[in-house]
Structures are given as structure tokens and as C-alpha cells.
Amino acid sequence: MKIHEYQAKEILQRYGVPVPAGRMVTTTEQAHEVAKSLSRQAGAVVVVKAQIHAGGRGKGGGVKVCRSADEARDRAGEMLGMTLRTHQTGPEGQEVRRLLIEEGVSIAKELYAGFVLDRETQRVTFMLSNEGGVDIEEVAATHPEKIIKVAIDPLTGLMPYQIRQACFAIGLKAELHRKAEKMFRGLYDAVIDTDASILEVNPLIITQEGDLLALDAKMNFDENALFRQPQIVELRDLDEEDPKEVEAKKFDLSYIALEGNIGCMVNGAGLAMSTMDIIKYAGGSPANFLDVGGGATAEKVAAAFRIILADPNVKAVLVNIFGGIMKCDVIASGIIAAAKQTELRVPVVARLEGTNVELGKKMLKESGLNLTSADDMQDAATKVVALARA
Ligand code: GDP
Numbered sequence: 001m002k003i004h005e006y007q008a009k010e011i012l013q014r015y016g017v018p019v020p021a022g023r024m025v026t027t028t029e030q031a032h033e034v035a036k037s038l039s040r041q042a043g044a045v046v047v048v049k050a051q052i053h054a055g056g057r058g059k060g061g062g063v064k065v066c067r068s069a070d071e072a073r074d075r076a077g078e079m080l081g082m083t084l085r086t087h088q089t090g091p092e093g094q095e096v097r098r099l100l101i102e103e104g105v106s107i108a109k110e111l112y113a114g115f116v117l118d119r120e121t122q123r124v125t126f127m128l129s130n131e132g133g134v135d136i137e138e139v140a141a142t143h144p145e146k147i148i149k150v151a152i153d154p155l156t157g158l159m160p161y162q163i164r165q166a167c168f169a170i171g172l173k174a175e176l177h178r179k180a181e182k183m184f185r186g187l188y189d190a191v192i193d194t195d196a197s198i199l200e201v202n203p204l205i206i207t208q209e210g211d212l213l214a215l216d217a218k219m220n221f222d223e224n225a226l227f228r229q230p231q232i233v234e235l236r237d238l239d240e241e242d243p244k245e246v247e248a249k250k251f252d253l254s255y256i257a258l259e260g261n262i263g264c265m266v267n268g269a270g271l272a273m274s275t276m277d278i279i280k281y282a283g284g285s286p287a288n289f290l291d292v293g294g295g296a297t298a299e300k301v302a303a304a305f306r307i308i309l310a311d312p313n314v315k316a317v318l319v320n321i322f323g324g325i326m327k328c329d330v331i332a333s334g335i336i337a338a339a340k341q342t343e344l345r346v347p348v349v350a351r352l353e354g355t356n357v358e359l360g361k362k363m364l365k366e367s368g369l370n371l372t373s374a375d376d377m378q379d380a381a382t383k384v385v386a387l388a389r390a
């Protein structure tokens with residue numbers, strides 16, 4: 001689960017990590033008021049930052065340094081409601097509904113600091129680099145040695161000597177080491193306490209005055225830990241999430257939207273993965289990953305089918321069910337119910353196997369729906385790819 005920059009900065013502040021003064025706003029008038037009060041305290045410069053769940057905002061026009069409160073109001077007016085496109089949003093972009101108005105700071109140097117759960121070492125890895133700012137992906141690709149990596153033992157946590165080694169390795173001035181140690185321990189504690197899967201501060205800056213400051217903050221959280229993180233769950237912004245995935249979560253379905261045009265309705269994560277593979281082998285492209293689960297009811301199956309059909313890219317649907325705990329007739333009645341509620345505008349190929357398969361097939365056949373049945377997975381994939389092309 002992702003949150004906004006301003007929310008991440010509120011969390012970090014509680015861990016003693018210095019961040020610029022600022023406030024989130026949703027209207028031009030609020031932006032003006034906040035900019036006026038900030039520029040009174042901190043000189044004239046304020047920064048207007050679009051709050052969307054994607055990075056690369058600076059390059060896409062979502063970060064504006066303003067010389068006055070009036071200019072901040074004007075930039076805020078332009079930004080609110082605009083569709084911001086960055087390399088992380090994809091071509092469709094993301095609508096800007098919230099802004100962070102911050103005091104401007106004078107940057108002497110931009111660093112990068114990150115914490116990420118590394119599956120290979122099974123540890124949180126601390127990353128630090130001299131080459132912070134908007135091009136860290138480029139640095140990672142062309143000069144990986146410029147990013148210092150430290151694996152953290154979960155029993156000891158991030159040790160002071162590890163921080164010092166990393167600081168020396170990037171050539172950070174010795175007088176900043178004490179501040180760096182306090183900041184990185186604060187960041188690490190925030191990661192552990194909130195079950196974050198990623199925490200990135202890019203840029204982490206050295207100000208002209210010689211202070212360290214988190215100028216940007218990105219946090220993602222492990223969804224499997226949300227049950228014990230009610231305060232994090234409250235930060236969820238559904239406007240930023242795929243509406244199909246939000247709907248799927250309500251029904252406890254494992255659904256992930258993809259770019260292709262063949263909708264997939266499958267039970268079991270393994271079968272769902274191999275269904276996507278076999279569609280690819282047959283020359284097609286899946287529109288989603290969907291596991292309806294073992295004990296799905298007809299209502300849940302109907303919800304899944306509606307979500308698949310709500311995707312305008314979907315040109316054909318492949319239903320691939322192995323009826324073990326899940327019975328084929330339950331799947332059939334779910335599909336029939338969903339097709340009655342939503343007009344079935346695309347062909348459906350069904351491959352059913354297992355418990356009550358004969359009954360399921362019979363129900364589908366007698367439903368009068370535009371259905372093609374398939375004998376096995378290969379046959380199903382070939383048929384659905386052909387129908388999606390037609
Ligand atoms: P991102 O592009 O989405 O990662 O957004 P960031 O918050 O990292 O902002 C992008 C860039 O804007 C930073 O690397 C800074 O160079 C610049 N920037 C952000 N805030 C300030 C500020 O207060 N003063 C100045 N001078 N530049 C800033």
C-alpha cells in the first residue's frame with residue numbers, strides 16, 4: 001500500500017527526522033493562506049508539490065519553486081485538477097487532488113537514502129548515495145557502485161558503525177556524521193514500526209546552513225501487515241488506486257490489473273499464473289491476474305466477473321477453473337448471475353474440470369450465453385486468443 005509524500009513526512013517527523021515546514025491543501029485559497037504564513041516565517045520562497053502516488057513529479061511539472069505567496073497560489077491553481085504524467089504514472093497520468101505547500105530551502109547538496117526489504121538477503125537493506133536527486137534510477141543502472149548498500153541484521157537493528165561506514169563511503173563531511181546517525185536511525189525505526197516495505201528519501205539534502213533535511217519521502221507498506229497497522233490503513237487514498245482493484249479488495253479477491261485484453265477468471269494463484277503463461281504462449285496477453293480463491297461463493301464469482309468486464313480493454317474472457325473445494329456449478333451460477341446484471345459484450349471461453357463439472361457445463365450450456373467450452377488449458381488458450389483477435 002502506498003501513501004502520499006506529506007503523510008510519509010508526518011510519520012518521519014514523529015521519529016525525529018527533520019522535514020521542511022509545510023501543509024497539505026486541496027484548494028487554491030488554502031494554498032494561498034499556507035504560502036502566506038510560510039513565507040512570513042521563512043523568507044519569500046515556497047514550494048508547491050503535487051501529491052500523487054508516483055515519483056518523477058519534478059520532471060513532469062509537479063514541483064514548482066515559487067518566489068511569492070501569490071505565485072504559489074497561481075501555480076496551485078494550475079496544478080489542482082491537472083493530469084500529471086510522469087515516468088511512473090504511465091501515459092494515462094494521475095489527477096492531482098492534493099498539494100503540499102512547503103517552505104523553500106536552499107540546497108547545498110542532494111543525497112539519496114533508502115530502505116528496502118531485500119528478498120534475497122531477507123533483510124532490510126539501507127542504501128545511501130551521493131548522487132541524489134531526480135536521476136537515481138539512472139545512477140542505479142549505470143553506476144551501481146555509487147549506491148552503498150548495507151544489510152541490516154534484524155536482531156541488532158541498524159548499528160552506529162554501519163552508518164559511519166556508509167557515511168565515509170560516500171564522503172560525507174565528518175561534522176555531519178552525528179546528524180546523519182540520528183536521522184538514519186529514525187528512518188530505520190519508522191520502517192520497522194510501520195511495516196514499511198520501502199522508505200525512500202530522495203533527495204535527502206544538505207542545506208546551505210549545514211543541516212540534513214528530508215526534502216522528499218516515499219513510503220510503501222506490506223499489505224500483509226496492515227491488520228496490525230490501523231493508523232497506516234487510515235492513510236489510504238482510494239482516489240490513487242485502480243478502481244477495479246479497490247472493488248476486488250471489497251470482495252477479498254486477489255486481483256491485479258494488467259495491460260492485455262484477455263480477462264482471466266481462475267481459482268488458485270498457481271493456476272492463475274499458469275493461465276497467464278499459456279495465454280502468452282498462445283500469442284495473447286492477459287488483462288488481469290485474478291484468483292477467486294478456494295471457497296468462493298456465487299456472489300464472489302459474480303463480483304469477479306463484473307470487475308473483469310468493467311475493464312474496457314477486455315475483448316474476451318477465459319474462465320479456467322479446477323473444482324476442488326470450489327465446485328464447478330458454483331462457478332457456473334456466478335457467471336450466469338453476473339452476465340444477467342452486466343451485459344455480456346465479449347465472448348467467454350470456459351474450461352472447467354473437477355467437482356460437479358458435468359452440472360457446471362450443463363448450466364452454462366443452457367444459460368443461452370455467448371460461451372465456448374474448451375477441453376483443456378491449451379485448447380482454451382488457443383480459442384480465447386483467436387476470439388480476442390476477431
Ligand atoms: P519527485 O520528482 O517526485 O521525486 O519530487 P521531489 O520532491 O524529489 O522534487 C524534485 C526536485 O525538486 C528535487 O530534487 C529538488 O531539486 C527540487 N526541490 C524540491 N523542493 C525544493 C525546495 O524547497 N527548494 C529547491 N530549490 N528545490 C526543491
Ligand code: MN
Pocket residue numbers: 055056133134202203216
Ligand atoms: Mn524525489
